[in-house]
Amino acid sequence: MKTRVGIVGAGPAGLLLSHLLHLEGIDSVVIESRSRQEIEATIRAGVLEHGTVELLRKTGIGARMDREGFVHEGVYLRFAGTTHRIDFKALTGRSIMVYAQHEVIKDLVAARLEAGGMLLFEVKDAAVYDLDTAQPTIRFHQRGKVEELQCDFIAGCDGFHGITRPSIPSRMRHEFTRVYPFGWFGILVEAPPSTDELIYAHHERGFALVSTRSPQIQRLYLQCDPNDELKNWPDSRIWDELHARLETREGWKLAEGRIFQKGVIAMRSYVVEPMRYGRLFLAGDAAHIVPPTGAKGLNLAAADVRVLSKALTSFYKSGNEQALKDYSATALRRVWRAEHFSWWMTSMLHRFHDETPFHHRLQLAELDYVVTSRAKAQTLADNYVGLPLE
Numbered sequence: 001m002k003t004r005v006g007i008v009g010a011g012p013a014g015l016l017l018s019h020l021l022h023l024e025g026i027d028s029v030v031i032e033s034r035s036r037q038e039i040e041a042t043i044r045a046g047v048l049e050h051g052t053v054e055l056l057r058k059t060g061i062g063a064r065m066d067r068e069g070f071v072h073e074g075v076y077l078r079f080a081g082t083t084h085r086i087d088f089k090a091l092t093g094r095s096i097m098v099y100a101q102h103e104v105i106k107d108l109v110a111a112r113l114e115a116g117g118m119l120l121f122e123v124k125d126a127a128v129y130d131l132d133t134a135q136p137t138i139r140f141h142q143r144g145k146v147e148e149l150q151c152d153f154i155a156g157c158d159g160f161h162g163i164t165r166p167s168i169p170s171r172m173r174h175e176f177t178r179v180y181p182f183g184w185f186g187i188l189v190e191a192p193p194s195t196d197e198l199i200y201a202h203h204e205r206g207f208a209l210v211s212t213r214s215p216q217i218q219r220l221y222l223q224c225d226p227n228d229e230l231k232n233w234p235d236s237r238i239w240d241e242l243h244a245r246l247e248t249r250e251g252w253k254l255a256e257g258r259i260f261q262k263g264v265i266a267m268r269s270y271v272v273e274p275m276r277y278g279r280l281f282l283a284g285d286a287a288h289i290v291p292p293t294g295a296k297g298l299n300l301a302a303a304d305v306r307v308l309s310k311a312l313t314s315f316y317k318s319g320n321e322q323a324l325k326d327y328s329a330t331a332l333r334r335v336w337r338a339e340h341f342s343w344w345m346t347s348m349l350h351r352f353h354d355e356t357p358f359h360h361r362l363q364l365a366e367l368d369y370v371v372t373s374r375a376k377a378q379t380l381a382d383n384y385v386g387l388p389l390e
C-alpha cells in the first residue's frame with residue numbers, strides 16, 4: 001500500500017489530521033490498534049476551547065456538537081466555602097464548549113468514512129521504519145497478514161503509550177517530565193446537572209471538579225492517591241468526599257444519582273523535543289501530556305494537527321519545506337504555554353502530600369487574587385478558552 005501521509009492512531013489527533021488533509025486533497029491512511037466501537041466508547045476529555053470549536057465548525061464537523069454540546073461562558077472557582085465566577089465572555093469575548101471527546105471521535109470517524117477515507121481498525125504490531133529517508137514505511141499485522149504502507153510522511157498520533165515516539169533514537173529525544181503525587185478519581189453519574197458551569201473546588205481534603213456530559217449524565221472528579229484502587233471507593237465514600245469538598249456557606253447542593261463508571265487518572269506533565277525526526281512528525285499525546293486540570297490535552301492535539309496539516313499542505317502545493325521545518329518549534333510554543341497553565345491550575349488547586357499550613361495559605365492567597373484582580377482573572381480566562389490557533 002502507498003499513501004502520502006501514514007497516520008498511526010485514530011484518536012482526536014490522527015482523525016482530525018486525516019480530515020484536514022482530506023479537505024486539502026491530500027490522501028492519508030489511518031491505522032488504529034483498537035476497534036471502532038472501543039475508540040467511540042472511551043470516556044476522556046470534555047472541554048473544547050473556542051479555537052477547537054471554530055476549527056470543527058469551519059471544517060464541517062460541528063453540527064452535532066452545536067446541537068448537543070453546552071456552551072459555557074465561564075467557570076466557578078470554589079474555595080474557603082465560597083464560590084466565585086470567572087466570566088470568560090466578559091474577559092475575552094469567547095467561550096468554551098462542553099462536548100465529550102468520544103462524541104468528537106464519532107463525528108470524525110463518520111466524516112472520514114463518508115468521504116471514503118482509509119481507517120484501518122484492529123491492526124497489530126505496528127512499527128515504523130526508514131524515518132530518515134524520503135519513503136518511511138509502516139508495517140503492521142491485520143487479519144493475520146503482514147501489511148506494509150509506504151508513505152511520504154508519517155504522523156505519530158498514537159498517544160502517550162504508542163510506538164512512534166520510542167522509534168526516534170533516544171539521543172535525538174529531549175524529554176521533560178513531572179509526575180504529580182496524586183490522581184483523579186473520576187465518576188459518571190445518572191443525575192441532573194448540579195451547576196450550569198464547571199466548578200473547580202479547592203479544599204483541605206483535596207481538589208474536586210463538577211462537570212457535565214448531558215442533562216442526564218454528570219462527570220465528577222476527586223483528587224485521590226494515584227495508586228488508589230476502585231475497591232477502596234464504595235459509592236458512600238465517594239458521595240461523602242464530594243459533599244465535604246464541595247459544600248459552601250450558602251448551602252449549595254450536589255445532586256446524587258447512580259454511579260455507572262469509576263476510574264483513576266494519573267497526573268503527569270511531559271514534553272518531548274523536537275516533535276519531529278526525519279519524516280516522522282509527532283502530534284498530540286504522543287509528544288506531550290498535561291494534567292487534565294487545565295482541560296488542554298484534546299485541544300493541544302487539535303492545535304498540533306492544525307499546524308501540521310498546514311505545513312503538509314504548503315509542501316504539497318508549493319514544494320516549500322519551510323513550514324515542515326518550523327512545525328516542531330511552532331507547535332512547542334503553544335505546548336509549553338499549555339504545560340505552564342496546566343501546571344499552574346494543578347498547583348493552585350490540589351493538596352500536596354508535603355503541604356504545610358504555609359503552602360495552603362499561599363494557595364488561598366493566589367485564588368483570592370485570581371477572583372479579585374481583573375488582570376489575573378483575564379490570564380486564567382485567556383488560557384482556559386485557549387489562545388488563537390496558528
Ligand SMILES: Cc1cc2nc3c(=O)[nH]c(=O)nc-3n(C[C@H](O)[C@H](O)[C@H](O)COP(=O)(O)OP(=O)(O)OC[C@H]3O[C@@H](n4cnc5c(N)ncnc54)[C@H](O)[C@@H]3O)c2cc1C
Pocket residue numbers: 008009010011012013014031032033034039043044045046047101123126157158159160161162163265283284285286292294295296297298299301
Ligand atoms: C483516562 C483519561 C482521561 C482524560 N481526561 C481528560 C480531561 O478530562 N480533560 C482533558 O483535557 N484531557 C483529558 N485527557 C487527555 C486527552 O484525552 C488526550 O490529551 C487526548 O486523547 C489526546 O489525543 P491523541 O489523539 O493525541 O491521543 P489518544 O486519544 O491517546 O489517541 C491515540 C490513539 O492511538 C492508538 N494507538 C496507540 N498505540 C497504537 C499502535 N501501536 N498502533 C496503532 N494505534 C495505536 C490508541 O488506541 C488511540 O486510539 C484524558 C486522558 C485519559 C487517558
